[in-house]
Amino acid sequence: MSEPDKIERWVAVETVANETEAALLAGFLESEGIPARVMDRSFHLTPMPEDDELSPIAVAVPADRVAEAEQLLARREAEFRPGEKDADGRLADEEPEPGGSDASSEKPKSGG
Numbered sequence: 001m002s003e004p005d006k007i008e009r010w011v012a013v014e015t016v017a018n019e020t021e022a023a024l025l026a027g028f029l030e031s032e033g034i035p036a037r038v039m040d041r042s043f044h045l046t047p048m049p050e051d052d053e054l055s056p057i058a059v060a061v062p063a064d065r066v067a068e069a070e071q072l073l074a075r076r077e078a079e080f081r082p083g084e085k086d087a088d089g090r091l092a093d094e095e096p097e098p099g100g101s102d103a104s105s106e107k108p109k110s111g112g
Contacts, residue, residue: 010037012058013069025059025073032072034065 016022019038026036039058061069 009063010039010060011063011066012039012060013066014059014073016057016059019057022057022059028076029059029061029069029072034061034069034072036061036069 014025016025019040022038022040026038029036037060039060040056
């Protein structure tokens with residue numbers, strides 16, 4: 001008989017609000033070489049509790065990779081902090097407006 005398969009323990013490293021966000025985080029971790037799973041712990045309770053421990057969806061990694069995953073997620077959060085604006089007041093991921101910065105301040109001419 002062969003040895004029984006080693007049972008791997010998975011640990012949640014992040015809780016999120018929806019499956020899309022969970023899939024993005026899991027994909028990010030996998031792209032960095034860390035296996036990741038989306039764990040849907042949802043249940044039907046209205047209103048939904050606000051406690052993070054009861055968040056319905058979590059991203060989990062093998063227990064021996066938790067520290068590495070948490071470090072990567074912290075780096076990702078620091079690099080892509082939402083709402084940061086550049087020197088021109090645009091959100092960091094926005095493209096410049098076509099026609100330059102004066103294009104939005106021009107008023108349409110009335111037909112006559």
